[in-house]
Amino acid sequence: MADALPPDENRRAGKKRSGKSGKxxxxxxxxxxxxxxxxxxxxxxxxxxxxxxxxxxxxxxxxxxxxxxxxxxxxxxxxxxxxxxxxxxxxxxxxxxxxxxxxxxxxxxxxxxxxxxxxxxxxxxxxxxxxxxxxxxxxxxxxxxxxxxxxxxxxxxxxxxxxxxxxxxxxxxxxxxxxxxxxxxxxxxTAQEEARLAVLGCHILLESGEGPAVIFDIGGGSTELVLLKPGGKIPEIIDWQSVPWGVVSLTDTVGRGESGREARIERYRKMRGIVSDAFAPFAGRIADAAKSSDIRLLGTSGTVTTLASLHLELPHYDRKAVDGLIVPSAAMRDISGRLSAMSPQERSELPCIGQDRADLVVAGCAILESILDLWPAERLGVADRGIREGILxxxxxxxxxxxxxxxxxxxxxxxxxxxxxxx
CATH class of the missing domain: 3.30.420.40 (ATPase, nucleotide binding domain)
Incomplete structure (x- = not known):
């Protein structure tokens, strides 16, 4: 089977579901x-x-x-x-x-x-x-x-x-x-199954190389990170983590107090701290791999595709231009920093963001920068594909x-x- 990993045990705190995940x-x-x-x-x-x-x-x-x-x-x-x-x-x-x-x-x-x-x-x-x-x-x-x-x-x-x-x-x-x-x-x-499907759906867009790679998926309620074994055409997962922080859950937890520039900067700092603390166990486990040469990074989420669109200065979203793009990580950090200091109104007026993403994109930026801290790849691959493609x-x-x-x-x-x- 094309997507084989250890069977999804489908554990959920406080409840047992009949049957198994993967039906x-x-x-x-x-x-x-x-x-x-x-x-x-x-x-x-x-x-x-x-x-x-x-x-x-x-x-x-x-x-x-x-x-x-x-x-x-x-x-x-x-x-x-x-x-x-x-x-x-x-x-x-x-x-x-x-x-x-x-x-x-x-x-x-x-x-x-x-x-x-x-x-x-x-x-x-x-x-x-x-x-x-x-x-x-x-x-x-x-x-x-x-x-x-x-x-x-x-x-x-x-x-x-x-x-x-x-x-x-x-x-x-x-x-x-x-x-x-x-x-x-x-x-x-489960979060494990979610990570597996995301990798299956987008791993073909990984930048070529022999070094270890991390694939991440920033969702609305959680973020999954997966460490892949170096080399080989078929990706092998050697470690992974899911944290309960996505663009919605992080925004709702920190709140939407953005009345002034200093308040926005402080809010972003708090977001970064929450996510970095959650990633800490995974960051410790992959620290040696992160020091390797030729490390690679691929992200699938609305956050990375939106920031890639801003990097390209697209007047409107274009999947063909974004899917498979390789972007300098420093450029993504720069865009994240600028967005975090803008007011919601200023963000909503930017192409490819609009009203729907104006409130949530800052949380996505905080998560992305935390990922770049623990996996300092020079370039970031962008995927407009993931779980659905993995399922197919x-x-x-x-x-x-x-x-x-x-x-x-x-x-x-x-x-x-x-x-x-x-x-």
Whole structure:
């Protein structure tokens, strides 16, 4: 299987979930049949009413492989069934994103995509719960995803939820509501699984070299860092850490007091301190590797793509210009410092930031600078890809593995002599 790592134990503090993380379902999405009361439930049903069909339980999982290696998903040709698609849905703390693709030679071709800011983790750091308003926004976006999945003849899909649902006391209740109203079965994945999928989705953009590499993913509610073994075409994870600080959780925890320049600078300093303290155990473990020559660094997140856009002085975001870009780390530090001292209004007027990112980009800058402190690579690779691409590669690789195994079984049976009576 292309994404093999130690099985995801799916541990969650205070609760045990039935089944294991990593499930893959053959979805056919349905219209909600629940008859709740109140305007909030009515709005959610209206949003979900576009999706119809019936949901099926888990249909396939690739075999577990205990080797900590991301095997090459491209090493064999894959012949997909005609017109059938694969889908990856990532419900994060801030965004809901969907990618639908068909296998194409050694890669895949995207045939549909969807992204919406839903702010699922809004105020989670203060209350410990997903708010009704946040859940409504997420369900509305997921209803649109369900309709796209139904229309696109999706053969296999995997839908995951990350830090917001991991941390929220009502996370499981929300998962049940999503299943009931949209037919989508979200899998709350662990931080380890989240890191693994991010690496699988973007590692091909790592700058060439023989030195050790770190890949990081700055999310809305958490940040994952992964240390990869030097050399080799297939990345091997040798250490990793996840901290509960993303652009939303860090912003909500520190607060939005930005009344003056000095207050903004102090706020940024506090953010840097919180994140650096959280990274400290990982920083200690990788300190020797960080001293190596030719260390490499790759980041996947809205933070790094936004800062890369500012570095290029783009008038509007251009994925083709940003995805795969190599930027001097010093330039990213300089941009981070300037943004942290600006007012929210000044940030919102910059190209590629706007109102949606104006409040959150400073927290992302604080996290990025803390990463550059512990892994002082001279250059930073930028990836506009990650978990969803990792999921798609996992699904397609699992299908390849299954078809190879089935073919081998048939060949063995065809070549085996027929047993005689009594044997």
């Amino acid at each position: 893959v379902a053959d979805f056919r999405y349905k219209r909600s049949s629940q008859q709740g009361k109140g305007s909030r439930q009515a709005n959610s049903r209206a949003n979900a009413a576009r999706a119809n069909g019936s949901a099926k339980p888990d249909a396939a999982r690739g075999p577990a492989n205990h080797a900590q290696a991301l095997n090459d998903p491209h090493r064999t040709n894959f012949k997909p069934r005609k017109n059938e698609a694969y889908a990856a849905l990532d419900l994060g703390t801030n965004n809901c994103r969907l990618l639908i693709a068909r296998p194409s030679g050694r890669d895949f071709t995207v045939i549909d995509a969807f992204s919406r800011v839903v702010k699922l983790g809004e105020d989670l750091a203060k209350t410990g719960r997903l708010s009704d308003e946040a859940m409504d926004r997420a369900v509305g976006a997921l209803a649109i995803c369900a309709e796209k999945l139904r229309r696109r003849n999706v053969r296999l899909a995997r839908s995951v939820a990350t830090e917001a649902c991991r941390r929220a006391t009502n996370g499981e209740e929300f998962i049940e509501r999503v299943k009931r109203e949209t037919g989508i079965m979200l899998d709350i994945i 590669r996992s699904l397609m690789a699992a299908e390849r593995h299954s078809e190879r195994s089935l073919k081998a079984l048939h060949e063995n049976r065809a070549g085996r002599p027929t047993p005689r009576n009594g044997e």
